[in-house]
Amino acid sequence: MLPVETVLDDIPALDLNQQEASRLKNGQKLLFIARPDVDRLYNAGIDLEEDATVLALYNGKPVALVTVAGAEISPIRVLNL
Secondary structure: OOHHHHHHHOOOEEOOOOOHHHHHHHHOOOOOOOOHHHHHHOOOOOOOOOEEEEEEOOOOOEEEEEEEEEEEEEEEEEEOO
């Protein structure tokens, strides 16, 4: 069986810290309004002008599929792997 990342390799991936991953796992939204957070989005190849579906990762493991709408990140599907 192939890892989930293999199937989702065509969408951008965003690395999260432990607190961010925990909030997403609990179904909470994240706000990336601080300059370093916005830079993380740009470095991941995410355009803030358009809504995007992104794979959220923590320590290289998938946490959730999320929607990035501007500076707001909302979980679509939390992955319990």
